[in-house]
Amino acid sequence: xxxxxxxxxxxxxxxxxxxxxxxxxxxxxxxxxxxxxxxxxxxxxxxxxxxxxxxxxxxxxxxxxxxxxxxxxxxxxxxxxxxxxxxxxxxxxxxxxxxxxxxxxxxxxxxxxxxxxxxxxxxxxxxxxxxxxxxxxxxxxxxxxxxxxxxxxxxxxxxxxxxxxxxxxxxxxxxxxxxxxxxxxxxxxxxxxxxxxxxxxxxxxxxxxxxxxxxxxxxxxxxxxxxxxxxxxxxxxxxxxxxxxxxxxxxxxxxxxxxxxxxxxxxxxxxxxxxxxxxxxxxxxxxxxxxxxxxxxxxxxxxxxxxxxxxxxxxxxxxxxxxxxxxxxxxxxxxxxxxxxxxxx
Amino acid sequence: xxxxxxxxxxxxxxxxxxxxxxxxxxxxxxxxxxxxxxxxxxxxxxxxxxxxxxxxxxxxxxxxxxxxxxxxxxxxxxxxxxxxxxxxxxxxxxxxxxxxxxxxxxxxxxxxxxxxxxxxxxxxxxxxxxxxxxxxxxxxxxxxxxxxxxxxxxxxxxxxxxxxxxxxxxxxxxxxxxxxxxxxxxxxxxxxxxxxxxxxxxxxxxxxxxxxxxxxxxxxxxxxxxxxxxxxxxxxxxxxxxxxxxxxxxxxxxxxxxxxxxxxxxxxxxxxxxxxxxxxxxxxxxxxxx
Numbered sequence: 295x296x297x298x299x300x301x302x303x304x305x306x307x308x309x310x311x312x313x314x315x316x317x318x319x320x321x322x323x324x325x326x327x328x329x330x331x332x333x334x335x336x337x338x339x340x341x342x343x344x345x346x347x348x349x350x351x352x353x354x355x356x357x358x359x360x361x362x363x364x365x366x367x368x369x370x371x372x373x374x375x376x377x378x379x380x381x382x383x384x385x386x387x388x389x390x391x392x393x394x395x396x397x398x399x400x401x402x403x404x405x406x407x408x409x410x411x412x413x414x415x416x417x418x419x420x421x422x423x424x425x426x427x428x429x430x431x432x433x434x435x436x437x438x439x440x441x442x443x444x445x446x447x448x449x450x451x452x453x454x455x456x457x458x459x460x461x462x463x464x465x466x467x468x469x470x471x472x473x474x475x476x477x478x479x480x481x482x483x484x485x486x487x488x489x490x491x492x493x494x495x496x497x498x499x500x501x502x503x504x505x506x507x508x509x510x511x512x513x514x515x516x517x518x519x520x521x522x523x524x525x526x527x528x529x530x531x532x533x534x535x536x537x538x539x540x541x542x543x544x545x546x547x548x549x550x551x552x553x554x555x556x557x558x559x560x561x562x563x564x565x566x567x568x569x570x571x572x573x574x575x576x577x578x579x580x581x582x583x584x585x586x587x588x589x590x591x592x593x594x595x596x597x598x599x600x601x602x603x604x605x606x607x608x609x610x611x612x613x614x615x616x617x618x619x620x621x622x623x624x625x626x627x628x629x630x631x632x633x634x635x636x637x638x639x
Numbered sequence: 640x641x642x643x644x645x646x647x648x649x650x651x652x653x654x655x656x657x658x659x660x661x662x663x664x665x666x667x668x669x670x671x672x673x674x675x676x677x678x679x680x681x682x683x684x685x686x687x688x689x690x691x692x693x694x695x696x697x698x699x700x701x702x703x704x705x706x707x708x709x710x711x712x713x714x715x716x717x718x719x720x721x722x723x724x725x726x727x728x729x730x731x732x733x734x735x736x737x738x739x740x741x742x743x744x745x746x747x748x749x750x751x752x753x754x755x756x757x758x759x760x761x762x763x764x765x766x767x768x769x770x771x772x773x774x775x776x777x778x779x780x781x782x783x784x785x786x787x788x789x790x791x792x793x794x795x796x797x798x799x800x801x802x803x804x805x806x807x808x809x810x811x812x813x814x815x816x817x818x819x820x821x822x823x824x825x826x827x828x829x830x831x832x833x834x835x836x837x838x839x840x841x842x843x844x845x846x847x848x849x850x851x852x853x854x855x856x857x858x859x860x861x862x863x864x865x866x867x868x869x870x871x872x873x874x875x876x877x878x879x880x881x882x883x884x885x886x887x888x889x890x891x892x893x894x895x896x897x898x899x900x901x902x903x904x905x906x907x908x909x910x911x912x913x914x915x916x917x918x919x920x921x922x923x924x925x926x927x928x929x
Contacts, residue, residue, distance in 0.1 A: 324720035354744055359716050424735060480824075480844040482711065482731055489712050496714055497736035613690060613717030614708025 297582040308594035315601035319364040324612035362498040368597040370563045373510035373555040375596025378570030380548045383524040391571040392556045396438040399465035401560040404434020406475040428561035435557035492617030493566035509558040513551045521585035568622045572630045671710040671728035674908035681909045684771045690721045715740040729753040753906035760907045787912035795835035798923035805859040807836035814867040815876030819845040826903040834918040850883040861889040864900035896921045
């Protein structure tokens with residue numbers, strides 16, 4: 295695979311793209327705020343003294359609605375793309391996707407349990423109530439991934455092929471249980487479940503944001519340290535072993551980071567497909583397979599893609615809004631196909 | 640003299656209270672809930688509505704208003720962009736963080752129960768009437784509503800003296816295909832009961848059904864609610880997609896009735912008594928026009 299773009303150019307380009315996405319995400323929305331008001335409200339929020347007259351509304355929309363939403367989009371997009379790179383590296387296959395180790399299926403199962411069976415948890419402490427869905431989704435993702443990993447281990451070795459098949463089987467099993475819950479659900483819970491499966495950055499609030507920011511920041515700091523090991527793994531497991539890489543440890547870390555990152559992202563924003571599969575692939579088409587470039591570049595690209603998709607989600611049907619999963623697939627799939635076919639010509 | 644001072648005082652009082660109320664009452668309304676929007680319109684507040692959710696389909700003119708999407712999937716900024724002073728909705732309205740964001744922005748948020756019973760409707764109408772400054776109208780509407788339901792009850796008890804209560808199945812479908820059967824704890828079940836029939840389905844909620852169990856229940860009356868088609872087209876599609884239905888007693892006796900599916904959403908709406916009457920006409924032929 296040839297490198298189309300030099301790493302430095304790629305990083306500058308992606309950083310600018312990401313900054314543009316952040317700015318647009320803060321500046322645009324169904325409520326049209328004058329650019330000057332947005333700027334002044336932003337400056338006031340970082341503590342600069344500006345005349346507060348008439349800025350309350352702008353400050354509220356910027357600080358309580360758009361900023362948490364933008365941060366959520368950045369974290370979710372970044373961590374989904376990063377997990378995609380980890381999975382594609384682990385399975386040494388560019389078609390791998392974070393769902394393969396069962397994290398999405400498990401999260402969906404956890405969410406279905408919370409949404410449909412939520413009322414059965416009647417005796418929950420008050421403070422847990424609003425977070426039940428997120429918590430169940432997160433734990434479901436972690437739990438199923440842990441099972442997949444256990445099933446893939448034999449004699450102290452992790453067999454990636456077994457893990458892949460175990461992931462498929464458990465995802466199917468989780469899917470069938472979700473189906474059962476769908477059957478048991480009444481009309482309103484059914485719609486909640488459907489919408490959850492399409493993802494949304496709607497209703498982002500700081501209290502839900504912090505756990506995700508913490509987890510995605512740690513994953514984003516940790517994984518790039520393993521870039522060289524991932525590069526070695528591209529040659530094959532035994533080859534990587536001969537190069538002095540502790541392959542078992544690397545696999546464990548990759549699976550753990552993915553489960554943690556995707557689990558947290560899904561818990562905060564519901565299922566958002568496509569980003570984890572396509573963003574790493576796109577970056578690889580542009581910059582080649584070197585993980586030292588691929589990992590950080592995917593974070594920037596994933597975050598930008600998600601913010602742009604969210605702009606469409608909140609503006610296209612305003613004052614209503616589209617689930618973001620629909621938008622990521624609608625923007626991403628044609629772009630992906632175009633790049634694939636162009637690469638072939 | 641005494642009379643004229645009284646009249647003058649009364650007029651002044653009316654004027655003042657009217658002015659005070661008008662100043663405080665919210666003038667820009669967003670409604671998330673089909674039945675609620677209908678009641679707001681019925682209470683004369685339609686011109687105050689600046690946005691409605693996707694379940695608000697009646698009266699027809701509401702469809703021209705900006706749509707804020709599905710009531711459980713609202714967008715804070717989207718709703719704020721309509722600059723509402725009040726957001727009314729059922730308790731299902733959400734997601735919760737969005738509702739609190741809207742509250743923080745200074746919009747009055749009023750929740751109403753969607754429970755399908757008269758005490759709830761009474762409370763809801765009083766509440767809405769107060770918010771719209773139309774308390775008298777609300778009381779009047781509720782009285783009429785109660786009267787209609789009372790008449791309905793009398794009629795059903797009367798009819799049941801001479802005719803047995805028919806066994807009914809309610810089929811909720813989309814262009815005829817794979818209908819769901821309404822079971823216990825659904826608005827459709829409540830409707831059937833009030834109309835004097837008994838629901839043959841014993842499950843809870845809306846569930847798909849096998850053709851065999853449908854035949855074995857052998858309903859005397861079929862009521863269908865189609866989300867895509869209406870009238871003859873819906874009936875034809877239903878029987879075309881589910882030919883087995885034509886062997887039921889209901890089909891043979893020609894007792895297949897249509898129900899507007901929007902009646903089943905979000906609590907008791909103003910069009911309900913009328914629909915109940917029509918269904919009762921079908922349940923107890925010959926007892927109509929009392």
